Amino acid sequence: MHVVVDTNVPIVANCKSPQASPQCVINCLRKIQEIQQQHVLVLDDKWLIIKEYQNKLSSTGQPGVGDAFLKWVLINKSNPERCQLVSITPISEDNFQEFPQAQTLIGFDPSDRKFVAVALVHPDHPPIFNAVDSDWRNFEATLADCGVRVEFLCPELMPRL
Numbered sequence: 001m002h003v004v005v006d007t008n009v010p011i012v013a014n015c016k017s018p019q020a021s022p023q024c025v026i027n028c029l030r031k032i033q034e035i036q037q038q039h040v041l042v043l044d045d046k047w048l049i050i051k052e053y054q055n056k057l058s059s060t061g062q063p064g065v066g067d068a069f070l071k072w073v074l075i076n077k078s079n080p081e082r083c084q085l086v087s088i089t090p091i092s093e094d095n096f097q098e099f100p101q102a103q104t105l106i107g108f109d110p111s112d113r114k115f116v117a118v119a120l121v122h123p124d125h126p127p128i129f130n131a132v133d134s135d136w137r138n139f140e141a142t143l144a145d146c147g148v149r150v151e152f153l154c155p156e157l158m159p160r161l
Helices: 008-013 022-038 048-056 065-076 110-121 134-138 140-145
Strands: 002-005 040-044 083-086 090-092 128-130 150-152
Touching: 002 022, 002 110, 008 022, 008 048, 008 065, 008 128, 022 065, 040 048, 040 065, 040 110, 048 065, 048 110, 110 128, 134 140, 134 150, 140 150
Parallel strands: 002 040, 002 128, 040 083, 128 150
Antiparallel strands: none
16 A cells, blocks of 8 residues: 655654654554555655655664664665655646645645645545644645645644544
8 A cells, every 4th residue: 555654753752742642652663663564655756745745854874763763664665565755847836737636725834735745646636644644634624625645643733624
């Protein structure tokens, strides 16, 4: 299965997100391990997602599981059995030709638009894993209408609207 991972998932796995419950941290730890063993991570060929990971995590792989995830990404970014790169088209710093033009998405977090663009351009339209970012819940219905699936790893933090 192909997947897209929002940066907040490995951040939570690093125990660096104060709003994350212990169960949320466990969910993220398990999901990262599952991704590394069973799934193919989808990234953009311009390294925008990897650069965001690098800004928030340590590429040495230490000291947390989220940091180890980044190291795994950097090692496997060219291994098609572990990572797949897709091409997205920037039209500004935080907007992409592939991002839906729905009026109801105008307020969607610009820094998360790359994840949506990547999910939409990939032929499988992989789910986007989210842990603690409520923006995904706030726009869940509109994103679903556009063909974007979001999996909430910490649903207790984001009740349905």
